[in-house]
Amino acid sequence: MLWVDKYRPKTLAQVIVHEDIAQNLTKLVTEQDCPHLLFYGPSGSGKKTLIMALLRQIFGPSAEKVKVENRNWKIDAGSRTIDLELTTLASTNHVELSPSDVGFQDRYIVQEIIKEMAKNRPIDTKGKKGFKVLVLNEVDKLSREAQHSLRRTMEKYSASCRLILCCNSSSKVTEAIRSRCLNIRINAPSAEQIVKVLEFVGKKEGLQLPSGFAARIAEKSNRNLRRAILSFETCRVQQYPFTSNQAIPPMDWEEYISEIATDIMKEQSPKRLFQVRGKVYELLINCIPPEIVLKRLLHELLKKLDAELKHEICHWAAYYEHRMRLGQKAIFHIEAFVAKFMSIYKAFLIATFG
Amino acid sequence: MIIEPLASRCAKFRFKPLSDEIMSSRILHICDQEGLNLDSEALSTLSSISQGDLRRAITYLQGAARLFGSSISSKDLLSVSGVIPVEVVEALYAACKSGNFDLANKEVNNVIAEGYPVSQMLSQLFDVVVEADDVPDEQKARICKSLAEADKRLVDGADEYLQLLDVASNTMRALCNMPQEFSFET
Numbered sequence: 351m352l353w354v355d356k357y358r359p360k361t362l363a364q365v366i367v368h369e370d371i372a373q374n375l376t377k378l379v380t381e382q383d384c385p386h387l388l389f390y391g392p393s394g395s396g397k398k399t400l401i402m403a404l405l406r407q408i409f410g411p412s413a414e415k416v417k418v419e420n421r422n423w424k425i426d427a428g429s430r431t432i433d434l435e436l437t438t439l440a441s442t443n444h445v446e447l448s449p450s451d452v453g454f455q456d457r458y459i460v461q462e463i464i465k466e467m468a469k470n471r472p473i474d475t476k477g478k479k480g481f482k483v484l485v486l487n488e489v490d491k492l493s494r495e496a497q498h499s500l501r502r503t504m505e506k507y508s509a510s511c512r513l514i515l516c517c518n519s520s521s522k523v524t525e526a527i528r529s530r531c532l533n534i535r536i537n538a539p540s541a542e543q544i545v546k547v548l549e550f551v552g553k554k555e556g557l558q559l560p561s562g563f564a565a566r567i568a569e570k571s572n573r574n575l576r577r578a579i580l581s582f583e584t585c586r587v588q589q590y591p592f593t594s595n596q597a598i599p600p601m602d603w604e605e606y607i608s609e610i611a612t613d614i615m616k617e618q619s620p621k622r623l624f625q626v627r628g629k630v631y632e633l634l635i636n637c638i639p640p641e642i643v644l645k646r647l648l649h650e651l652l653k654k655l656d657a658e659l660k661h662e663i664c665h666w667a668a669y670y671e672h673r674m675r676l677g678q679k680a681i682f683h684i685e686a687f688v689a690k691f692m693s694i695y696k697a698f699l700i701a702t703f704g
Numbered sequence: 705m706i707i708e709p710l711a712s713r714c715a716k717f718r719f720k721p722l723s724d725e726i727m728s729s730r731i732l733h734i735c736d737q738e739g740l741n742l743d744s745e746a747l748s749t750l751s752s753i754s755q756g757d758l759r760r761a762i763t764y765l766q767g768a769a770r771l772f773g774s775s776i777s778s779k780d781l782l783s784v785s786g787v788i789p790v791e792v793v794e795a796l797y798a799a800c801k802s803g804n805f806d807l808a809n810k811e812v813n814n815v816i817a818e819g820y821p822v823s824q825m826l827s828q829l830f831d832v833v834v835e836a837d838d839v840p841d842e843q844k845a846r847i848c849k850s851l852a853e854a855d856k857r858l859v860d861g862a863d864e865y866l867q868l869l870d871v872a873s874n875t876m877r878a879l880c881n882m883p884q885e886f887s888f889e890t
Contacts, residue, residue, distance in 0.1 A: 374771045385770065391819035519864050520786065521823035529760065532767045533786050538817040573817045641863050648866070652809065660805045661873045662886045668854075668870035672862040697888040 353583045354576055357551050360414070362403045366547055367396055367539045367575065375400065378532075379408050386504060386513045388489075388528060390520040391536030394574030397516050400536065401485060404514075408483070409443040416441045425458045434459060444483040450491035457496035460486075461503055468507040481512050489515045490522035501526045538573035541565065547575060548582055557586065560594035570598050603638050604646060611650035618692035623685070630684050640680030644671050644687060651691065659698055666690050721756030731761060740765070741775045749778035753785045788820045793828045800872055803880040808872040815868060822864040826851050826871065833875070843878040850874035 359365045365372040378384055389397045405413040416439045423434045434455060439446040445467065449456040467482050486492075492500070501524070504513060515531060517523060539547070548564040567585070571578035584599055585592065610629050613622060633643050648667040652660055666687060674683035728747055735742045742750075742765075754761035767784040768776045782789060792815065799811040815825060833839065833847050854867040877884065 377773065378770055385767070390821070392817055395819065520821040521858055521864060522861060528786070529763060532770070533784065535783070535786065535819045537819045645863065645865060657805050659888070661877055661882070662888060664866070664869050664873050665886070668857070668862070668866040671866045672857040672860060675861045675863075694886075694888045701888065 352580070353551055353555075354579045357547075357554065357579070358399050359403055360406060362400075362407050365396075365400065365403060366550065367543050368400060368536060371400065371534065371536065372403070375404050375534075376407060379404065384408070384512060386508075386515070386531040388515045388517070388520065388523065388531035388533045389536055390490075390517050390523075390533070392538045392574070393518060394571075394576040394578075395536045395538045396575060397536045401514055401516060405441075405444055405483060405485075409441070413441050413443055416446075423459065423462055425462055427458065432458060438463075443480075444485060446485040446487070448487040449496065450488045454493055456492055457499045460492075460496050460500050464503045464507055464511055468510045481510055483512045483514060485514045485516065487516050488518075489527070490517035490519050494524070497524045497527055501530065504530055539575050540573065541568040544568035544571060544573070544575055544578045548578060551579060551582065555586075558591055560592050563592055563594050563596065567598055570600070603633060603636070606633060607643060607646045608650050611647060611654070614688055614692060615651075615654055615695070618696040623689055623692065626688055627681070627685055630681060630688075634681060640674060640684060641671055644674070644684055647684075647687075656698075659694065662694055663691060666694075722758055723756075724751050727751050727754070727756070727758060727761060730758060731765065734762065734765065738769065739774055740769055743777070746776055746778040746781055749781050753781065753787050786821060786824060788815075788824055788828055792818070792820065793825065793832055796825075796872065797829065797832050797875075800875040801879050803876060803882075805873070805876065808876055809869065812865065812869045812872050816865050822868050823855065823858050825868060826855055826858075829871070829875075839879065843881075846878040846884065847875050850878075 362372040362376050389401060391397055402413075419438050419440060421436055421438050423432075423436070425432045425434065432455060434452050436447060436449070436452055436459060445463065447459070447463070449459045452459055464484060467484060486500075489497070500513075504527075513531070515523070515527070520528060520533065520535075545564045545568050548567060549559060552559045552564070564582075567578050567582050571581065581598055585596060588599065589596055606629065610626055613626060613629075616622075630643065634640060644667060648664065651663055655663060670683045670687040670690070673686075674680050677683060728751060731742070731747065731750060734740070750761055750764065754764060764781055764785050765776070768780045771784065772780040796808070796811045796815065799808040802808075815822070830848065830851050833844055833851075836844070850871050854871045857867055858864065876882070
């Protein structure tokens with residue numbers, strides 16, 4: 351098992367990084383009831399871990415017995431029926447799904463599953479009617495319509511069903527949903543906290559950590575705990591005992607984008623643009639999300655530029671990323687950004703060196 | 705917007721946002737009934753973050769009470785409401801003022817890593833800019849223009865980091881009197 355999963359805290363009491371939040375959550379569910387919750391924060395900050403631990407706190411160990419199911423829905427939408435297929439994770443007390451996976455028909459899923467859950471309410475041992483928990487991932491990727499229909503269903507079935515929503519940016523969740531939930535911000539762990547976790551893992555695995563090694567991994571991880579633990583494990587596979595100046599392997603796609611950045615700094619010509627397009631395609635077909643490609647490319651370019659140019663380039667990155675969101679084909683916009691950069695950089699070179 | 709033919713057939717009642725006194729007396733009444741302990745600082749924070757919206761104030765109060773128990777400080781209220789602490793906004797503003805791009809970039813990265821919603825950041829940055837005494841109107845206008853642009857793009861679903869970085873860059877160029885036009889754009 352990967353260390354990331356092996357050392358994931360199972361209960362709220364075991365949580366190391368967000369101790370304060372974990373304590374508050376424990377308090378929150380002691381009365382066997384909780385409001386709807388909205389967790390938001392960058393990836394690798396521990397949202398999912400906290401949610402799973404919270405479910406265990408509410409329902410006990412049965413929350414961990416999940417089964418994966420590929421469900422089919424037949425939804426009657428007036429004049430026609432819609433067939434939808436979605437993978438869900440379910441235990442006796444909760445259901446977890448990412449409704450955004452079905453694209454623009456996400457709102458049907460949201461309505462249908464909540465209705466279904468409301469119909470068969472679990473009854474606990476004392477004969478009291480309990481509630482089920484629905485965990486929705488990536489709510490920020492839900493369409494506007496789905497978010498609006500979610501808000502109505504939330505109110506209608508609030509007696510039998512609690513929602514736990516999870517997303518990266520709460521700006522993309524409508525105010526109406528945010529105001530109905532208790533918002534919980536999960537910040538990315540600081541470098542010191544990551545070091546603490548790495549040392550904990552190292553101790554459990556019986557490893558000798560040279561001083562400064564964990565700190566270097568933490569620094570490279572960009573405050574992403576999952577990534578830090580993964581690269582820690584990669585280092586362990588590559589070389590053990592550790593040496594304090596051991597190389598920490600970068601992600602291969604990052605390496606690749608860094609290469610692209612070097613390419614376009616070196617030569618600005620249609621020919622080079624054509625080559626770069628091939629490389630960008632390579633990244634996209636390997637499922638690197640286009641906005642990540644653009645952001646990383648900007649990051650690499652900013653490292654190499656004069657202050658004067660930085661403003662200009664970051665403006666165009668923001669401009670093309672926005673257009674990419676509105677458009678259909680990401681490659682056009684990334685390529686447009688690269689072409690824009692080439693033209694600006696060329697003009698800069700001519701102005702500076704003649 | 706109600707069309708004129710409808711509006712002319714109805715008697716109009718206008719509701720104004722509630723005054724601070726009414727808000728605080730209602731909040732104190734609730735605290736009294738629920739056995740909550742709210743100091744005066746927390747009370748003034750609550751009325752400022754809810755902006756005259758009593759329902760919102762009560763929701764925040766309840767959220768804070770559930771999470772933090774019966775003794776509620778202004779910090780607890782801020783954390784439930786999703787308002788960004790003033791220091792964070794000030795740090796970003798100061799970084800823009802310094803004219804150092806890398807410093808601003810670092811601050812922007814920090815805001816994203818801390819998980820603060822950027823749309824909220826924009827509106828709080830707007831308050832800071834509008835209230836700043838030492839900034840000429842023309843510069844303020846330039847900054848507001850870029851804030852508006854970024855807000856629209858965020859609604860369209862654009863990336864938070866890139867938009868905030870663009871705003872920071874525009875703010876910096878305005879505050880430090882750098883030229884508004886890009887020099888190398890063709």
